Amino acid sequence: MQHSRTSIGKREPSNINALADEYLLLSYHGLRAKDQSFNSDYKSEFDPAAGNLDVVPQDIGRVVLNLLNNAFYAVNEKKKEMDGAFSPAVWISTKKIADKVEIRVKDNGSGIPESLRDKIFQPFFTTKPTGKGTGLGLSLSYDIIKAHGGNLTIESIENEGTEFTIQLPVG
Ligand SMILES: Nc1ncnc2c1ncn2[C@@H]1O[C@H](COP(=O)(O)OP(=O)(O)O)[C@@H](O)[C@H]1O
Ligand SMILES: [Mg+2]
Secondary structure (H helix, E strand, O other), X not given: XXXXXXXXXXXXXXXXXXXXXXXXXXXHHHHHHHOOOOOOEEEEEOOHHHOEEEEOHHHHHHHHHHHHHHHHHHHHHHHHHHOOOOOOEEEEEEEXXXXXXXXXXXXXXXXXXXXXXXXXXXXXXXXXXXXXXXXXXXXXXXXXXXXXXXXXXXXXXXXXXXXXXXXXXXX
């Protein structure tokens, strides 16, 4: 495995907005390259005050990528179910709030049922078919954010969508 859970990647001052923007394009174009039928709107809203944070950029990038890939997957599945009567959309935003920076990833997919909400962070929990999911994305993401002294939380409304919030401490 390339990435060990006890990553010793180096923290360095990293521009959070640039990182989020880079992984947004990586996620979207990566999914497009794998599946020509994949399509979704995406929007970003970056707070210029987010600035630089002392993080392991590859690790935070990996978390953002996991959340975006999950979001795009969710809206794409909903689009298939709704047979066109649905506009898939994914949002990513940053915001500086007091001594924290928040990165939010939101989608208008099918949401996560209440009964699954504490399971999704468990390693190997997946609702995706074999070959599409490993169930490791969110557990790894949670560990990475905790290792940075931050928080990863979720809000979801069934049939309306899901929003993950990463909170990272400043300084
Ligand atoms: N944005 C989302 N919308 C709906 N369900 C989600 C979303 N993100 C995660 N999930 C649920 O959480 C499960 C675990 O996610 P994850 O740990 O990334 O593993 P994987 O993507 O390999 O299934 C997914 O299989 C799915 O059921
Ligand atoms: Mg995933």
